[in-house]
Structure formats: C-alpha cells, structure tokens
Amino acid sequence: MAKHSIETPTSTDQLKQDLRHLSETVEELVNATAKDASGEMRDLRERAEKRLKETRSRVESRGEHIYDNARQNINHQADACDRYVHDHPWTSIGIGAAAGMIIGMLLGRR
Structure with missing residues (x-):
C-alpha cells in the first residue's frame, strides 16, 4: 500500500503564500534590472523569467492533479x-438511528 503525505491546510496555504512571494520577488528583480542592457544581466533576466514560468506551470499542473485525485x-x-x-x-x-440518538442526547443536554 502506498503511503500518502497529508498536508494540512496551514502548510498548503503557507506553501502557496511562499511561492507567491517568491514569484513577486523574481518579477520585481526582473523589472528592476530591465534597464541594465549588459549581456550578462539580460541572460540572467531571461533565465529567471523562463524558470518562473516553468515553475508556475508545474505548480498549476500539480494543483490540478491533486484536485482531480481528490475528486x-x-x-x-x-x-x-x-x-x-x-x-x-x-x-x-x-x-x-444510533447516530441520531447520540446527537439528540447531546443536543438535549443544552
């Protein structure tokens, strides 16, 4: 039997937030260095943009896969x-009937 890791909503939300912050930081870096015309900076910007797009694509794909599996x-x-x-x-x-009786008893105590 395969073991599945169970992510809590907190860890999933934290991962989403961390990825969003990383994405925003890379975008800010790319925009801030847009005026630097040196070949090295241009190459670095292109690589950063490419990796950001690839990462977003993989994360979105993985999210869809997890959603489909859950459904x-x-x-x-x-x-x-x-x-x-x-x-x-x-x-x-x-x-x-047993569940209804237990729930009824618990609510009746109020």
Missing part, C-alpha cells in the same frame, strides 16, 4: 458507501 477519491468513497447501504439496509438504518 476521484471522494466519488469512489461515495460509491462504496452507496453500495454498502444497498447491500446492508438494516445495518445502515441501525447506524443512522
């Missing part, structure tokens, strides 16, 4: 749940 996983889980309920209707009714 497929959710659909698979929903299908499995639907099959279970159809295959074991009385067990499902019992579980639902």
Whole structure:
C-alpha cells in the first residue's frame, strides 16, 4: 500500500503564500534590472523569467492533479458507501438511528 503525505491546510496555504512571494520577488528583480542592457544581466533576466514560468506551470499542473485525485477519491468513497447501504439496509438504518440518538442526547443536554 502506498503511503500518502497529508498536508494540512496551514502548510498548503503557507506553501502557496511562499511561492507567491517568491514569484513577486523574481518579477520585481526582473523589472528592476530591465534597464541594465549588459549581456550578462539580460541572460540572467531571461533565465529567471523562463524558470518562473516553468515553475508556475508545474505548480498549476500539480494543483490540478491533486484536485482531480481528490475528486476521484471522494466519488469512489461515495460509491462504496452507496453500495454498502444497498447491500446492508438494516445495518445502515441501525447506524443512522444510533447516530441520531447520540446527537439528540447531546443536543438535549443544552
């Protein structure tokens, strides 16, 4: 069985924010050095712009891949749940009734 790393919303948000700041910094650097016409600076700007575009493309592609996998996983889980309920209707009714009773008792304490 393959192990999957679970990213918390905080780490994902932090990664997005870090990438956004890096992207903005590189863009600022490219714009700030735009007036420098030396060949070395021009080459450095071109490489930075190329790498920034490639990184953005990979990050966007990876995000789409993660979204698609999550959506497929959710659909698979929903299908499995639907099959279970159809295959074991009385067990499902019992579980639902027990859950409803517990929730009702917890809300009744208020």
